[in-house]
Amino acid sequence: MTKLSVNINKIATLRNARGGNNPDVIKTTIDCERFGAQGITVHPRPDERHIRYSDVVQLKGVVTTEFNIEGYPDQRYLKIIAEAKPDQATLVPDAPDAITSNAGWDTIKNASLLRDLCQEIKSHGARVSIFVDPSPRMVEGAIAIGADRIELYTEPYASEFLVSKEVAVKPYIESARIAKEGGIGINAGHDLDLHNLKFLKQNIPYLDEVSIGHALICDALYFGLENTIQLYLKQLK
Ligand SMILES: CC(=O)[C@@H](O)[C@H](O)COP(=O)(O)O
Numbered sequence: 001m002t003k004l005s006v007n008i009n010k011i012a013t014l015r016n017a018r019g020g021n022n023p024d025v026i027k028t029t030i031d032c033e034r035f036g037a038q039g040i041t042v043h044p045r046p047d048e049r050h051i052r053y054s055d056v057v058q059l060k061g062v063v064t065t066e067f068n069i070e071g072y073p074d075q076r077y078l079k080i081i082a083e084a085k086p087d088q089a090t091l092v093p094d095a096p097d098a099i100t101s102n103a104g105w106d107t108i109k110n111a112s113l114l115r116d117l118c119q120e121i122k123s124h125g126a127r128v129s130i131f132v133d134p135s136p137r138m139v140e141g142a143i144a145i146g147a148d149r150i151e152l153y154t155e156p157y158a159s160e161f162l163v164s165k166e167v168a169v170k171p172y173i174e175s176a177r178i179a180k181e182g183g184i185g186i187n188a189g190h191d192l193d194l195h196n197l198k199f200l201k202q203n204i205p206y207l208d209e210v211s212i213g214h215a216l217i218c219d220a221l222y223f224g225l226e227n228t229i230q231l232y233l234k235q236l237k
């Protein structure tokens, strides 16, 4: 079964826009799980443009499905992981000023760093997922450093999908095969939506988890949050 982890960053973006607590991130999280979300993902960025450190601390006591915290593994992030003890920590190589995540790790050049981080994060009881491009070498590097999972960066898939879905999915099928043969789990995320999700799932049926935020929250403006979560779950059947 492929789990749907709802990334609630953009709920926090809307909340922060007016400085109050509407929408309430905690209430929305509880509702996302009630509507069928099988996980909650947050990406507390250094500038706290959306999810804040204080949100993560509160969410720890609220999330009843799987809690996934994504981020660049600086000391601030590692402190959050140590305190929140999420089910999964997804390491992303984002620069502090990145408008959004835009690449996976070079797991060969960063092998020593990532290996040490894996050990430290696992000591807090969290599964470690490494955000990678769909590159066999990068997947093999993630296996070598002891990651529990990879998260395939799917922005290139989403972009190419609009031109040729068969071309788009090809590197992901190969990367997922290598990860599976290497005995690690396979997550995917970034720019997945109601148009491209089903084809990815059909071609990688053993996908463990997709984390989806931006498109899902945008869709919820038109279809409602409960209906939208159900629509995404239907793409994963
Ligand atoms: C790693 C990734 O692709 C997303 O999880 C990222 O968290 C999206 O970040 P923004 O919501 O800040 O665009």
Ligand SMILES: NCC(=O)COP(=O)(O)O
Pocket (backbone or CB within 6 Å): 007, 041, 070, 151, 188, 189, 190, 191, 192, 211, 212, 213, 214, 215, 216
């Ligand atoms: N890891 C991907 C994620 O959590 C959400 O990415 P997006 O759907 O907001 O692009």
